Each structure stands twice: as C-alpha cells, then as structure tokens.
Amino acid sequence: MAKHVVTMLPGEGTGPEICEAVRLVIDASGVDIKWEYEDIGLDCLEKYGTLLPDKTIQNIAKNKVALKGPTTTPIGTGHKSANVTLRKVFDLYANVRPAKLIPVLKRPWDKIDIINFRENTEDSYAAIEHMVSDEVAQCLKVITWPGSYRIADFAFKWAKDNGRKKVWCVHKANIMKMTDGLFLDAFREVAKKYPDIESGDIIVDNCCMQLVRNPAQFDCLVLPNLYGDILTDLCAGLVGGLGFAPGANVGDGCAIFEAVHGSAPKYAGMKKVNPSAVLVSGIMMLRWLGEEAAAARIEKAMFAVLDERKHVTYDVGGTAKTDEYAQAIVDKMHAKA
Amino acid sequence: MPTFTETAKATKKKRDIKLVGIDMYIITDKGIPKFDDIGPFKCEFISNRGTKVWPGFVSPDLLQVNWYRCRFMATKDVQDADVNTFLDALTKKGWWWSAAQKLWNYDGEAGFSKAY
Numbered sequence: 001m002a003k004h005v006v007t008m009l010p011g012e013g014t015g016p017e018i019c020e021a022v023r024l025v026i027d028a029s030g031v032d033i034k035w036e037y038e039d040i041g042l043d044c045l046e047k048y049g050t051l052l053p054d055k056t057i058q059n060i061a062k063n064k065v066a067l068k069g070p071t072t073t074p075i076g077t078g079h080k081s082a083n084v085t086l087r088k089v090f091d092l093y094a095n096v097r098p099a100k101l102i103p104v105l106k107r108p109w110d111k112i113d114i115i116n117f118r119e120n121t122e123d124s125y126a127a128i129e130h131m132v133s134d135e136v137a138q139c140l141k142v143i144t145w146p147g148s149y150r151i152a153d154f155a156f157k158w159a160k161d162n163g164r165k166k167v168w169c170v171h172k173a174n175i176m177k178m179t180d181g182l183f184l185d186a187f188r189e190v191a192k193k194y195p196d197i198e199s200g201d202i203i204v205d206n207c208c209m210q211l212v213r214n215p216a217q218f219d220c221l222v223l224p225n226l227y228g229d230i231l232t233d234l235c236a237g238l239v240g241g242l243g244f245a246p247g248a249n250v251g252d253g254c255a256i257f258e259a260v261h262g263s264a265p266k267y268a269g270m271k272k273v274n275p276s277a278v279l280v281s282g283i284m285m286l287r288w289l290g291e292e293a294a295a296a297r298i299e300k301a302m303f304a305v306l307d308e309r310k311h312v313t314y315d316v317g318g319t320a321k322t323d324e325y326a327q328a329i330v331d332k333m334h335a336k337a
Numbered sequence: 338m339p340t341f342t343e344t345a346k347a348t349k350k351k352r353d354i355k356l357v358g359i360d361m362y363i364i365t366d367k368g369i370p371k372f373d374d375i376g377p378f379k380c381e382f383i384s385n386r387g388t389k390v391w392p393g394f395v396s397p398d399l400l401q402v403n404w405y406r407c408r409f410m411a412t413k414d415v416q417d418a419d420v421n422t423f424l425d426a427l428t429k430k431g432w433w434w435s436a437a438q439k440l441w442n443y444d445g446e447a448g449f450s451k452a453y
Contacts, residue, residue, distance in 0.1 A: 093400070
C-alpha cells in the first residue's frame with residue numbers, strides 16, 4: 001500500500017503533458033505516491049455536462065489532497081468555474097501563494113521571499129451581484145469575523161511552523177471601515193495569540209508601491225480575496241511571472257495544489273510549455289505531506305537544470321520539450337544521489 | 338453641447354424591466370432556514386457567504402455565519418405590492434431580516450447572479 005494517495009487532475013490544454021512531466025519528476029524523487037487520475041475542465045463538458053464531475057469531487061474528498069493542472073473557465077456560457085466550485089465544495093479558504101526569487105531568472109532585486117495568504121471564499125467573490133436599476137450594478141463585499149479570523153490564524157500558524165518572522169495584514173480599512181475594518185480587527189485579535197511573530201498592517205495601495213520598490217521588506221502577507229487576487233499576481237511578476245508561481249488552496253480537511261497560469265490550449269500536444277509552475281506546486285504538496293527530503297531533492301535538481309540552461313524550455317531561452325526538461329531534472333537528481 | 342453625463346445616459350439602452358423575485362437576507366442562529374411558499378413566492382435556494390447551502394449537499398466543514406441569502410422566485414406574474422405583502426408575511430412568521438433585494442429581469446435576462 002502506497003504511503004500517500006493523491007488525486008491527479010491533469011486538466012485540459014497543455015495540462016495533461018505538464019502533469020505527466022511533473023509526475024515523472026516526483027516519482028523519481030523516491031516518494032511513495034499512488035496517483036488516482038480524475039477529470040476536470042473543459043474536456044468534461046461533453047462527457048459529463050459539467051466542468052467538475054461528481055466522481056472527481058468524491059475522489060478528492062476521499063484522498064484529501066490533489067495536484068491540479070491548468071484549466072480554463074469558458075466566458076459567458078453559464079458554466080460554473082471548476083476552480084471556484086472546488087473552493088466552495090471543500091471550503092478551501094486559504095490560497096497560499098509563495099513568491100521567491102529563482103536564481104536563474106535575473107531580476108533587479110537581491111531577495112524576495114514572500115508568502116501570500118489570500119482569503120479564498122468571501123469578499124466580493126461571494127457571487128452576490130444585482131442590477132439594482134437599469135443604470136446601476138452592485139456587488140456585495142461580504143467580510144465575516146470567522147472568515148477573517150481563520151485566514152489570519154492560518155497565516156500566523158504557517159509562519160510559526162516555518163520559521164517566518166512577520167505577518168502583515170493588507171487592507172483598505174481607512175476607506176472601507178466596516179468590511180476591511182472587520183478583517184483588520186480579526187487579524188489583530190489573532191496576532192495576540194502569536195507573541196513570537198511580529199505583526200503589522202499596511203494599506204493595500206501603499207503595499208503595492210512598497211512591493212515594487214523594496215519587496216525584500218515583506219515576509220508573510222494576509223489579504224482579503226480581491227486584494228489577494230491582485231497582489232499574488234503582482235508578487236509572481238516580481239519573481240519572473242506565472243511560469244514559476246506555485247499555489248495551494250487549503251482548507252481544514254483538504255488541500256489542492258495547482259499552478260495559477262492558464263491551460264495554453266494553442267500549445268496543447270506540442271510538449272513545448274514549461275511545467276515548472278505545476279512542479280513547484282508539487283514540491284509544495286510534498287512538503288505538505290511531510291516529504292521534505294524529496295521536495296528539497298527536486299528543488300535542488302530543478303534549480304541546477306535551470307542554471308545550466310542546457311535543457312530548459314523556450315520561455316527561459318532553451319529549446320527543450322516539456323518532457324526533456326523533466327527528464328533532465330530526473331537525471332540531475334540521480335546524478336547527485 | 339451635451340455634458341459627459343448627458344452623453345453617457347444617452348448611450349444607455351433602455352430595457353424592459355420585470356419583477357421576478359426577491360433576495361431576502363435573513364439573520365438566524367438556528368441554522369439553515371426552511372420556508373413554505375409565501376403567496377406567489379417560492380424559495381429556490383439559500384446561500385451562506387455565497388455558497389449554496391440548500392437544496393443539495395452541504396459539507397459539514399463549511400463555515401457558515403448567521404446571515405443567509407434566501408432567493409424567492411415568483412411562481413406567477415407579480416407586482417411591487419406583492420413584495421410588500423410577502424415582507425409582512427415573512428416578518429409575521431418571526432423571521433428577522435436585514436435587507437430585501439428585488440430581482441428583475443432586463444429584456445428577459447436575469448439581472449442577478451446565481452449562487453455557487
């Protein structure tokens with residue numbers, strides 16, 4: 001019996017070839033994982049009439065951990081986003097998005113090592129919108145005390161468990177005194193429980209400016225959903241773009257790890273795209289599963305392959321195919337063993 | 338010369354508006370509310386923090402607060418006066434509510450979002 005059972009959600013477009021490359025690397029790391037493949041995304045529409053079949057939901061509920069490839073939400077068709085539905089069904093309230101400099105990607109900063117904790121379930125994403133007259137649309141921004149408290153607690157606990165020093169609350173409570181004020185109040189209440197972790201708060205617009213001027217000053221950021229959506233991509237841009245940006249959606253009973261980039265359907269089947277974002281999400285997953293040694297092995301090998309630039313994909317100046325890049329990482333792991 | 342406001346208003350297409358339901362925001366600490374039909378209005382779904390909690394499966398782990406959006410759809414043609422009657426009836430049944438939002442179709446298209 002395998003030590004871990006993980007649901008693999010290849011998604012559509014380039015997702016399947018990316019996930020195969022990632023599986024090749026993770027399996028070669030020596031970690032004992034049984035993968036159970038399930039469908040998700042556009043390819044499910046014809047077969048199941050939904051982007052997220054019940055069978056997939058049941059499998060994730062059983063395994064409680066999944067690695068997901070990219071999917072696309074069709075615009076204007078009335079189909080619910082698979083990503084949003086997953087967050088709702090499993091109450092994956094914490095979107096964890098690290099942004100760390102990768103040595104090979106030359107950036108104008110010496111150090112960036114930020115972990116964003118985006119509240120994932122409420123704010124203006126509560127899907128409460130109305131045309132209140134023929135000239136006016138409104139969207140309710142829903143911020144709750146328990147929702148704010150638990151994301152702050154999640155962030156502080158993560159910081160404590162991972163040796164981080166400071167957690168910032170990002171808000172606009174000077175203007176949205178009720179909603180963002182409640183978010184900030186809950187954050188301050190939680191901060192009292194963690195006296196060993198420094199805490200602070202910063203207004204979101206100032207935070208954006210500070211991030212692009214001096215990102216090294218930030219450690220962990222806790223954000224309501226909308227600011228989190230925007231600032232996590234900003235942080236990804238600081239370290240080189242979405243091609244290397246990992247992500248995890250975590251609840252109390254389930255965690256789904258995924259890249260945040262799109263499925264690039266025009267490249268599907270060409271084995272051209274860089275699988276690194278899903279791979280670093282897989283590394284996050286291994287750490288979540290307590291497999292630090294395997295995670296570190298893969299990370300070291302991946303950085304070495306990137307640094308050599310012999311077997312890298314087109315987006316970082318190489319000509320390697322998706323699977324050739326993955327095989328180079330595997331070879332590097334074995335060479336170091 | 339028209340002002341920007343006049344120009345903007347002139348570009349807004351007038352649409353036919355039809356009342357089709359009400360979103361009621363109910364406050365209760367007794368869990369997911371249950372409703373019988375109230376006049377011409379029938380409860381279609383209930384959501385909490387934007388997630389549908391009735392009908393259908395609800396994860397026991399789902400965080401719920403004491404504020405529910407309850408969508409009532411009209412089962413026949415209704416007028417504003419029917420909404421007033423509905424609100425009176427709902428209040429007399431003991432429901433405490435924070436707000437009511439009329440739901441309109443605009444040229445036959447829903448002017449309101451669905452719940453996840």
